[in-house]
Amino acid sequence: MTSADQAIGRLAQSDLLLVALDFDGTLSPLEDEPMDARMLPAARNAVDALVATPDTIVAFVSGRSLVDLRVIAEHDDASRELLAGSHGAEFWIPGEGIASHGDDEADVTLRDALRGHAEAATAHLEGVWIEPKTFGFGVHTRRASADAAAEANRLVDAIVAAEAPHWRRRTGHNIVEFAFRHEGKDSAIAELRERVGATAVLFAGDDVTDEDALASLGDGDLGVRVGDGPTSATIRVADIAALAELLERLAAERSRARG
Template identity: 60%
Template structure:
């Protein structure tokens, strides 16, 4: 397998310059693996200090909007991002099915499939009982199977059984895969629709989006010619730019914050 080619310093500088020159800039970012390193206990994930400082500065810059776009529920995203009541950072949870905007109440539609969601989640939990390292995450509009700590054989078996369950009981639900997670949801929004909604809301003419996983590719593919798409880490991607890890992205965001402030 060939080595991943990360963007050169000159390429990063070009991306920062392009974004910094926007009339209104939207910086929309995945959280896990992008701003925060991946961890074994998902609710212990926290943004790197350098990333937090950069986002705070960007959110305070003129004509600049910052948003976190995650598959996490809005409630969990608010917790792990340590959102303060007066935060200026927008949140899009559940892949864009839930929003929180500064100065407004949370925007989350009712779940018409709540009874089915609860039933399937309970049955999925029974299926993974006894499988070391596998567990079910309760989601606002579905559930996710986590296998980060399970061996490959057990993970594949659990995924196959839960795939069969959802295929039989909820064939119209959206299926997503990511790094050690298999997720199902009754809602079909994606990070592409989340970014589109945020862009329209604030009137951004340039979007910077960064992500590290399969579900982030939806948003990366939706970007226009003047936007900046960044892949964090390895894996196939349509992104024009690539950085090795969350620390490298935080450094880039810091440069963007300086440029946007005219420093």
């Protein structure tokens, strides 16, 4: 793997840098109650430093629906970070607001029906929660026993296989997500790169769904894996605090180079 010092030095020279960051597990600890997630203070400070850095654009790229991402990121209409929610099926752009790829009425009707079926099928399983999402739903099992989690996933997998076999299935930390949209974090990064005209991209993430984006990066980009697990990332950091330190160093180096 490339050393962090080499990577930071290279990105510091980029004409226009896009820093795209997953949220849960990357900037915020994973929470039993997902809506309790908030950036650690060190991560918030690093993001603020990057936002203030010349020729640098920051984006949060998440599987969360856009409305929930704005809540947990404490993001309002004056915020300067771009957002990609629902794995890149909906965006929030400073000065423009929401930019969604839209959906079909039949897809929404099926979404609501399947979510209801999933809720009914798993209602007896303690610790299992079905999370509504813009383009589907998620099966949360963080607070469930291993047996209850396995049963919940078996039941919902069967429902979706029978009623919507064309839907996309994703796994993450104690969650299985189903969606009628097939965008991924790789397409989100590509769309953000094109939209802002970035000459280089840093993407950081901690989960399986982040690997699509990490694998899509080019030679002049930087992928950062937070924590353990197989990865296509260029470098790995131990935890959120270590990522925050890397981002602070990047902001300082880039400010010197671009100031």
